[in-house]
Amino acid sequence: MIVQVLDIGLVALLLTLAGWTILARFTFPAVVSYVAYGLLLSLIWVRLFAVDVALTEAAIGGGFTGVLLIAAASRLRTTTPTEQGPAAPLRWAVAVLSALATLALAIVVLLLPDPSPTLAPQAIDNIAITGLGNPVTAVLIAYRAFDTMLEKCVLVLAVVGVWSVASDRYWGGAPSAPRAVAQSGALTLFAQLLPPLGILIGIRIFWVGADEPGGAFQGGAILAAMWMIVMMASLGDAPAISKRWIRIAVVAGPIVFIGVGVLGFATAGGFLAYPAGIAKTVIIFVEIFMTLSIAAALPMLVAGPPIQAPRL
Amino acid sequence: MTLVLNLFSIGAICAGLVFFVAGTVGLLRFPDPLSRLHALTKADNIGLGLVVLGLLPFANGVLGGLKLMVVWVLVQLSGATVGQLIAQSMRRNGPNA
């Protein structure tokens, strides 16, 4: 009984926050609503028993998206206001269209078979081969390894894309993280206390990912956040994008992943196949590099294109 | 023994709830941003601390209990830092920037 109250309350709150995000008059309240919305989403994912997803949403929705959008909202507010939105009739037409889309999706939700077709038994039956204990990690890194590899390539492409937005004269220089103008005592202390604990937690979440909720992405995202808080407190500068180490760090994950995948032809008879017996060792090896690349790529995505001339 | 522990938990969690109520009331009713800041940075830290205290008896072993404590320490640290930063920022730039 009380569980239904909780679920309905969560959903009502989620919809309210989404509504504010879309309908608020000004951009800043919309962004803050969206940050709270991301936090609430990870609660909903816990209620759906998808703890791995909840962890990802907590790191991305609660942390990185918030920093990215708040910094962007405040940088864009100095520009002149934009043109008007569409006129009332068009607005209504769009509302009707959106309502129809919602209706169609809702009908699909109600018509789909319950329980739905599932791959859970197959995931469990074959998990012994991978040596893993967490079926979600097994899907990500073994059964559907191709998706995960492409996802890591997307991250690299996004970093390249963000960097290439730079003005010509700044190419090769350093981005400015959304950092403090001056150091402040409280923030400095915070950025000194948080990383030791955060790095421990990040490595733990990466490590237990083989058997429990967690994994390379969630652990890497937390490590990335620790690097970012150091930059946000102006205790460390963002690296110039021409630095070799940052470029290697960003591409290491996908390169190692592809390399191991190609080796799979020789050792296990197929692309991205892992040799039997030592599959878990190979998986952990790949995941270490993926974690490193994620920890390097996410702060670079938030920091944006370089805005300082390279030091020659 | 279980009954005593349950009563302890219920007591601690209920006390925590009171502080969350206080935080919200303060945030809504206090007249200016600085006093609102004062209300909420106190309330949410103690509220969460009491909830964690109440949940400790049900914790999943020593590691589970340790994690609960870490959560509280982290929120405590975040709350204290954010309180300082927002207050400094309001003094320097006004509440609206």
Next chain:
Amino acid sequence: MSAATLAGLTGAVLAGLGLYGFIIHPDPLRRVLAFNVLGSGVFLLFGILARRGAAAGLLADPVPQALVITGIVVAFAATALAVALLVRLSEETGRVGLHAEVPAQTPGDGADG
């Protein structure tokens, strides 16, 4: 109604809400926000498929969960790229709209245009 169905219907509403915001907002940053709301609605639809597929001792089907994790990462990468483009556009032209016919006011320097 089960928690999964409730979440699914919520996902449907969020997708519609996101679509509405994505079309009507003239401000590109608001469109990015709306697109993220739309995306999270779609992810929730995957979530109910996962929850309804609970079997073999698992509380949710791991395959849709893994797809959602991949999706969240890709959505973030796309958001970051979009924001970088927007900030750059506003630096270059002093405005944040997307209409091409409005002439740009004095670009920063010709080499970058």
Next chain:
Amino acid sequence: MTDFLFAAAVFILFMVAIGLVRVLYGPHDADRAMAAQLFGSGGIASLLLVASATHVRGVEDVAMGLALLAAFASVAFVNSVAAAGDDGVSGK
């Protein structure tokens, strides 16, 4: 006991949700950031209560992740206010 934990989670969520009114009506941007911060603590408290009531594995890790990142949005807010403050910009 389980029902009590759920009820406590509902209550906290309801309380911090009321505080969210400050996100929409401000009046200042600092108030909006504060409301989000309170919502963060309340959300973490609810999450811990729900985790304790349902015994799902790994939820404490989610709570730790949220707690680690709880201050990030507010720090970004303060930093961007300081950056904009130099130009004397105000308003929404």
